[in-house]
Amino acid sequence: MRGPLLAAAGAAMGGTGGPLARTIRAKLTAALQPTHLEVRDDSPRHGGPPGAETHFGVLVVSGLFAGLSPLQRHRLVHEALRAELAGPLHALQVTARTPEQWQSDPQNPPAPPCLGGSKREKRRG
Amino acid sequence: MRAAVRAAWRIGTGAALRGRAGRPLSQAAGDGGGAEGGGGSGSREAVERLVREHPVVVFMKGSPAQPLCGFSNAVVQILRLHGVEDYRAHDVLQDPDLRQGIKNYSNWPTIPQVYLNGEFVGGCDILLQMHQNGDLVEELKKLGIRSALLDAEKDQEKK
Numbered sequence: 404m405r406g407p408l409l410a411a412a413g414a415a416m417g418g419t420g421g422p423l424a425r426t427i428r429a430k431l432t433a434a435l436q437p438t439h440l441e442v443r444d445d446s447p448r449h450g451g452p453p454g455a456e457t458h459f460g461v462l463v464v465s466g467l468f469a470g471l472s473p474l475q476r477h478r479l480v481h482e483a484l485r486a487e488l489a490g491p492l493h494a495l496q497v498t499a500r501t502p503e504q505w506q507s508d509p510q511n512p513p514a515p516p517c518l519g520g521s522k523r524e525k526r527r528g
Numbered sequence: 529m530r531a532a533v534r535a536a537w538r539i540g541t542g543a544a545l546r547g548r549a550g551r552p553l554s555q556a557a558g559d560g561g562g563a564e565g566g567g568g569s570g571s572r573e574a575v576e577r578l579v580r581e582h583p584v585v586v587f588m589k590g591s592p593a594q595p596l597c598g599f600s601n602a603v604v605q606i607l608r609l610h611g612v613e614d615y616r617a618h619d620v621l622q623d624p625d626l627r628q629g630i631k632n633y634s635n636w637p638t639i640p641q642v643y644l645n646g647e648f649v650g651g652c653d654i655l656l657q658m659h660q661n662g663d664l665v666e667e668l669k670k671l672g673i674r675s676a677l678l679d680a681e682k683d684q685e686k687k
Contacts, residue, residue, distance in 0.1 A: 515598035
């Protein structure tokens with residue numbers, strides 16, 4: 404899977420992806436104090452121009468999720484990224500686990516394949 | 529707020545975008561629907577009617593026959609796995625007012641959105657999780673819908 408490889412390469416180069424990726428990482432870290440965090444830029448798989456940051460997947464492992472339903476956990480993530488979701492962040496896949504859940508099942512499901520939604524709705528001149 | 533400013537808010541699109549989300553229904557009704565997107569397809573009342581139309585309602589991109597987004601497709605496929613083919617699906621790409629209205633209604637920023645018995649359940653990730661941990665079978669049962677997966681398991685046991 405390209406995503407984690409790119410993220411790892413980015414980390415090796417001293418930066419984890421583009422500006423939005425870094426913002427997402429920073430905001431989620433501040434809001435949720437995760438023990439484990441993965442920010443995956445899926446934008447290249449959705450046909451955007453190079454450098455477009457529109458589709459992301461995040462895996463957040465945080466003790467703050469304990470006792471919360473999946474819906475409540477996702478809402479916490481959304482709240483942390485409210486400004487981005489109102490702006491350039493077009494799609495966000497979320498996996499939210501407690502540290503215990505992550506330990507017993509350390510898997511981050513990949514995003515489903517793009518079926519071209521945004522390409523079909525926009526008409527570029 | 530001065531009356532003139534208040535009036536400007538009601539007339540301008542700013543009112544439609546900013547004022548509506550989270551306001552109590554009684555207030556919205558009192559406005560007479562003038563600046564509320566004309567009581568259009570994205571209004572709280574319209575969305576409320578849609579989510580209550582059927583036990584299973586999905587707001588997606590494209591249609592169940594032709595989803596136009598991987599996440600929306602995932603929802604369709606999961607429902608199909610459970611044998612749920614009779615549900616209401618609304619293509620938000622056809623209706624920008626609905627597309628924004630449904631996000632305001634659920635206070636959820638993305639599409640697809642799944643409603644069971646009029647209640648917002650989540651998007652694709654949550655539905656997938658419910659499918660994997662057995663919760664979806666239970667929730668469908670509460671709606672009087674028997675998941676096809678239960679029958680699939682029974683057949684396997686017989687063999």
